[in-house]
Every structure is written in C-alpha cells, then in structure tokens.
Amino acid sequence: AQSVTQLDSHVSVSEGTPVLLRCNYSSSYSPSLFWYVQHPNKGLQLLLKYTSAATLVKGINGFEAEFKKSETSFHLTKPSAHMSDAAEYFCVVSDYGNQFYFGTGTSLTVIP
Amino acid sequence: EPEVTQTPSHQVTQMGQEVILRCVPISNHLYFYWYRQILGQKVEFLVSFYNNEISEKSEIFDDQFSVERPDGSNFTLKIRSTKLEDSAMYFCAINSGGASYNEQFFGPGTRLTVL
Numbered sequence: 001a002q003s004v005t006q007l008d009s010h011v012s013v014s015e016g017t018p019v020l021l022r023c024n025y026s027s028s029y030s031p032s033l034f035w036y037v038q039h040p041n042k043g044l045q046l047l048l049k050y051t052s053a054a055t056l057v058k059g060i061n062g063f064e065a066e067f068k069k070s071e072t073s074f075h076l077t078k079p080s081a082h083m084s085d086a087a088e089y090f091c092v093v094s095d096y097g098n099q100f101y102f103g104t105g106t107s108l109t110v111i112p
Numbered sequence: 113e114p115e116v117t118q119t120p121s122h123q124v125t126q127m128g129q130e131v132i133l134r135c136v137p138i139s140n141h142l143y144f145y146w147y148r149q150i151l152g153q154k155v156e157f158l159v160s161f162y163n164n165e166i167s168e169k170s171e172i173f174d175d176q177f178s179v180e181r182p183d184g185s186n187f188t189l190k191i192r193s194t195k196l197e198d199s200a201m202y203f204c205a206i207n208s209g210g211a212s213y214n215e216q217f218f219g220p221g222t223r224l225t226v227l
Contacts, residue, residue, distance in 0.1 A: 036218070043220035044155070044203060051215075090155065099168055100147070100205075100216060102155040 002027045002093045006103035014111045019063075019078040021106045023091030026072065033074045034092040034100075035065055044090070050074060061085070086110045116219035118204050124225045128193050133222045135187040135204030143207035144187045145216060146179065148172070148200040155203065161187065194226045 007022040025031060035047040048059025055067040061084075065076045074091060091103040119134045135144065146158040159169040161179050176198075178190045191198055201223050205216040 032215075034215075044218040046215070046217070049215060094216075099157050099160060100145075100155075101157070102147075104154040 002029075002031065002095050002099075002101045004091050004093050004101055004103035006089075006091050006106050008106050009104065010107045010109070012109040012111060013081045015083055016080050019076070019081045019085065019108065021076040021089050021091075021108065023065075023074045023076065023103060024072050025074060025091070025093045027093055027095065029095050032094040033065075033067060034094065035059065035063070035074075035076050036090045036092060038088045038090065038105075040087070047076070047089075081108075081110045083110050083112060116204055116206055116217055118202075118219040118222050120222060121220065122223045122225070124227065125194055127196055127226055131191050131194055131224060133189045133191075133202050133204075133224070135189075135206075135219055136185065137187070137206045143167075144179075144181075145205040145207070146189045147203045147205065147218075149203065149221075150197075150200045158189070191224075194224075196226050199224055199226045 003026045005024045011021060013019055030052055033050040036044040037047050038044050047063050048057045048065055050057045050067045058064045063076060063078045065074050067074050086109055089106045089108060092100050094100050117136045123131055125131050144161040147155050148158055149155045156172060157170050159173045159179055160167045164181060176192050181187050201221045203221045204219040207216050
C-alpha cells in the first residue's frame, strides 16, 4: 500500500533562510513522488516530480527534492525562502499514475 | 502543461439537493480523476475514469456519487442528495498518458458548500 507522511504540519522560516519540508513515503512499488503547492484559494500546482530518473530533482521557483530510497524520504528544500513561498505544500506518492496518495500537508510561513 | 478548468468555482446548495461539478480539459485526455479536500484536511482520492469507465474508486465514492463524460469532453461529478459533510473543495485532475503517464494536472477546484 502507498502512503505519505509529512512530518511537520507547520514550518516557519525567515525570509532569505533555507526551507526544509520533510516527507517520508511507503510504497510497494517503485514509486513516483511529487510535491504540489497550494496557495490560498488556489488549485494545486506541481512543483516537481521524481519518476525513477535522477534522484535529485529540480523544480520551479528554486525548489528541489532528493529521493533517498534507503531512507524512504523525499524532502523538499529551497536555499532561500521568499515571501511568495508561503503556502501549503503536499507530498504525493503514486503507483503507476492511477491514484495519488496525498500527505496531510505542511503549511509554510515566511517571516519578513 | 495541459490546462484544466472547473465550473463553477463555488457552489452553494441546500442539503438534499443534487449538484453537478464540471471539469473541462482544454485538450484531449484519457484519464480523469476527482479528489476532494475537506477544509483543513488532506486531499483524498475519489475516483479515476478511463476509457469512459470508472477504473478505480475509493470507499468515499459511494452510491451518492457518479461520474460521466456526457459529451466526450466535459467530465462531471454528480452528488445526489448532498449532505453537510459533502462540503469541501473538489479537484478534477487529468493525465494524458504517454511519456508523462504518471503525472496529473489539477484544475483550480470547485468549492462546494452544503447548507
């Protein structure tokens, strides 16, 4: 069975400091993993995805994530937070694309 | 990136009424999905639809729900006899198959409020 655990429900960082949003997954197959961002009253936007190619994945807006099979992790990072990064972030695992399993989300606050 | 629109953006209905939520992909796609997000909770899978048939559904997707592509383009989610607990954000997603078969593109969502 597939599942995702987002270890922090809320993360607060100062503008200009690094961001780390943690995600651990459980999957019976070689998983596809995604990070989506949801700004207030908006839909879900794909930040980046891992689909068994390079383990370090670069996404939009300076975000990247590293797939670590030994740790079953797919943490999202960004070197320097921007005010516009404040949003809800969802880690998602997929089994061959037919169903997505969402984590509970991490709310990111960026302090000026 | 494929575009997906959803109508209406916000639907308010009385308990017991039927609602139809619409998803309109801009281009042709094979796979369609509905998800819902109750306020403050995580996004939950409802149903997937392929080749004009339901391919997978969750336990949430009971007899109260149905999906169809009435005109080969729009993809609809019908909720019969709405309940208060149906109040949520409903997202449509599409997957075009091929090289990006495991990537889903989400619409902006329909916020359903049941009074």
